[in-house]
Amino acid sequence: xxxxxxxxxxxxxxxxxxxxxxxxxxxxxxxxxxxxxxxxxxxxxxxxxxxxxxxxxxxxxxxxxxxxxxxxxxxxxxxxxxxxxxxxxxxxxxxxxxxxxxxxxxxxxxxxxxxxxxxxxxxxxxxxxxxxxxxxxxxxxxxxxxxxxxxxxxxxxxxxxxxxxxxxxxxxxxxxxxxxxxxxxxxxxxxxxxxxxxxxxxxxxxxxxxxxxxxxxxxxxxxxxxxxxxxxxxxxxxxxxxxxx
Numbered sequence: 001x002x003x004x005x006x007x008x009x010x011x012x013x014x015x016x017x018x019x020x021x022x023x024x025x026x027x028x029x030x031x032x033x034x035x036x037x038x039x040x041x042x043x044x045x046x047x048x049x050x051x052x053x054x055x056x057x058x059x060x061x062x063x064x065x066x067x068x069x070x071x072x073x074x075x076x077x078x079x080x081x082x083x084x085x086x087x088x089x090x091x092x093x094x095x096x097x098x099x100x101x102x103x104x105x106x107x108x109x110x111x112x113x114x115x116x117x118x119x120x121x122x123x124x125x126x127x128x129x130x131x132x133x134x135x136x137x138x139x140x141x142x143x144x145x146x147x148x149x150x151x152x153x154x155x156x157x158x159x160x161x162x163x164x165x166x167x168x169x170x171x172x173x174x175x176x177x178x179x180x181x182x183x184x185x186x187x188x189x190x191x192x193x194x195x196x197x198x199x200x201x202x203x204x205x206x207x208x209x210x211x212x213x214x215x216x217x218x219x220x221x222x223x224x225x226x227x228x229x230x231x232x233x234x235x236x237x238x239x240x241x242x243x244x245x
Contacts, residue, residue: 076151078128079135087150087158091213094162098207106169106204108159109220110138110176113197113232115155117189130185130196131155137183141176158217166204166237173200173235181233197233199224205240219243 074086082090091107098105112118112134119127131151138149138157152158159176161169177200185196201224203216223238230236 076135079132079151081135081139082148082150084150084152084158087152087160088213090148091160091216094160095207095211095213096209098162099209099211102206102208103163104165104204105207105216106161106164106166106202107216107220108161108169108173108176108235109152109201109217109224110134110157110159111199111224111228112155113192113199113228114187114190118187118196121187121189133183133185134180134196134198137179138176141172141179152217158220164204166239169202169204170235170237173202173237176200177233177235192231192233199227199232200235201225201227202235202237203240203243204237215243216240 074082076083094105097103112130115127115130118130122130134155135149135151135157138159142149142159142161146162147164148160150158150160159172161172164172177198180198181193181195183196186194187196188194190197201220201222203219203223205211205216205219219238219240222243223236226238227234227236
């Protein structure tokens, strides 16, 4: 389509040059030929404007789709909260920022207790609903803009709390446990309660530049493991600094 326009433009230009050269060589001014060239040029301009508008709309649409795609790759499709990819990327940025000021970082790893039994008993649709309720409750349990929740995988979640000390993390962990219990989602196969419960692992550390996000999630996972071994439906706190000793 672009080739046709440029060919038409070249033809109009060549005809105009011939017309002008003819006049310079003594030929009479042919107004009909001049009018013909002008009309052809006018039609060409209209085509160019039309194609430009189409091109602009296409470019705008592609830009929007790219933005939408960039947004979607950071979110979990089922729950709408952040996914593991966003979690890992964000943790590295957070650590880089907090290491400059020796700020504190608290990380939680959470797991729905006996979720496989829940799925087997109530079905996968009910399981998906349960996961969405947990994700929503976790999000509503946070109050600061810098805090966020991510789905780590399956029925496991992570809560990231920049500039939060141990006492602040413990308060939030207790709040989450209470809110989940308050929902009272029936779970007759839960060995520790008659409703859906969760287990939490919490860690807090003073951030240093050589630390990684994986260091924090691994330490919180160790705390989560203790919660599960200790009877579930609870949180366990492990100081991050203890892991380095």
